[in-house]
Structure formats: C-alpha cells, structure tokens
Amino acid sequence: MILNRLVISFVAGIGALGLLATAAAAQSGRCDSYARDYADSYANPTGNAVGGAVVGAVGGAILGGIIKGGRGAGAGAAIGGTAGALAGGAQGTREWQRRYDQAYDDCMAQQVRQQRPVLRERPVVRGAPEPWTDEWYDYCSARYRSFDPDTGYYRVQGGGRRFCR
Numbered sequence: 001m002i003l004n005r006l007v008i009s010f011v012a013g014i015g016a017l018g019l020l021a022t023a024a025a026a027q028s029g030r031c032d033s034y035a036r037d038y039a040d041s042y043a044n045p046t047g048n049a050v051g052g053a054v055v056g057a058v059g060g061a062i063l064g065g066i067i068k069g070g071r072g073a074g075a076g077a078a079i080g081g082t083a084g085a086l087a088g089g090a091q092g093t094r095e096w097q098r099r100y101d102q103a104y105d106d107c108m109a110q111q112v113r114q115q116r117p118v119l120r121e122r123p124v125v126r127g128a129p130e131p132w133t134d135e136w137y138d139y140c141s142a143r144y145r146s147f148d149p150d151t152g153y154y155r156v157q158g159g160g161r162r163f164c165r
Contacts, residue, residue, distance in 0.1 A: 031107035038103035039096045128165050140164035 065073040129135035131152060140147045144154035144164060153161040 028108075031104050034107050035100045035104035039100035042099050131164075136164070 062073075068075075129139050137149055140152070140154065141149065146155035147164055148154065151161075153163050156162055
C-alpha cells in the first residue's frame with residue numbers, strides 16, 4: 001500500500017517535470033527560430049566568403065606577380081583567393097553567430113519579463129504608491145537607478161537589496 005503510493009507519487013512527479021521541460025523546450029524552439037531568422041537577415045556569411053575570395057585573389061595575383069614576375073600571378077591569385085574565401089567565410093560565420101546569440105538572448109529575456117508572478121508580497125508602505133501599480137513602478141524607477149521592476153528591489157551601497165517603499 002505504501003509502496004504503491006510512493007510509486008504513484010514518483011510517476012506524477014516525473015510527469016510534472018516532463019510538462020515543465022516541454023514548455024521550456026517550446027519557448028526555446030520559438031526563440032531559436034526567431035534568432036535564426038534574425039541572423040539570416042542581418043549577417044551574410046556567403047557574401048563575406050565571396051568578397052574575401054575576390055580581395056584575396058587580387059592581392060595574391062599582385063604579390064605573386066611581384067615575387068615571380070608575371071608567371072606567379074596565377075598561382076598567387078589561386079592561393080590568395082582560397083585564403084580570402086576561408087577568412088571571409090569565418091568572419092561571416094562569427095557575425096552570424098553573434099547576431100543569433102543576441103537575438104536568442106533578447107527573446108528569452110523578454111519571455112521572462114512577461115511571466116511576472118501573479119502573487120507578490122505586499123509590504124506595508126508609508127508615503128509611497130501601492131506596490132505593483134503603474135505609479136509605484138514610475139516612483140521607484142525615478143528614485144533608484146538600480147531598481148529592478150521584476151523583483152521590486154533595488155541595490156544599496158553595501159551590495160544588498162531593499163524592496164522599494
């Protein structure tokens with residue numbers, strides 16, 4: 001009897017964790033899709049590779065022509081073009097990744113801000129607007145530069161935190 005209850009409780013707990021993981025994965029998937037679209041729109045790894053190849057080929061042809069006379073221009077262009085394409089592609093990939101990371105982080109942070117707790121502690125307030133009202137947000141934001149609207153706290157000099165009253 002007790003063993004059955006333990007097994008049922010365990011299975012229910014695993015199921016609840018699975019639901020939470022599914023919700024988090026769905027949010028992560030939406031942000032991943034958004035970030036990929038954003039990075040694809042603003043970063044162009046292919047264009048950077050082509051541009052790098054052109055610049056490398058021209059530079060290689062000039063350098064090959066100088067070093068080996070007119071006969072080295074073709075080999076220099078081939079070597080320079082290859083090196084330029086690789087460098088340009090790597091640069092474009094870094095730019096794409098930077099934009100992806102930025103968009104993904106912004107998306108996830110926005111979701112956290114939108115999921116404010118429904119029930120909040122309501123401390124006794126004297127002389128300030130009622131906590132969690134629009135007037136209170138305005139008051140605390142104007143009064144304390146370190147005010148965090150998600151938690152209602154601001155930082156004090158010693159590194160601690162105080163609730164805005």
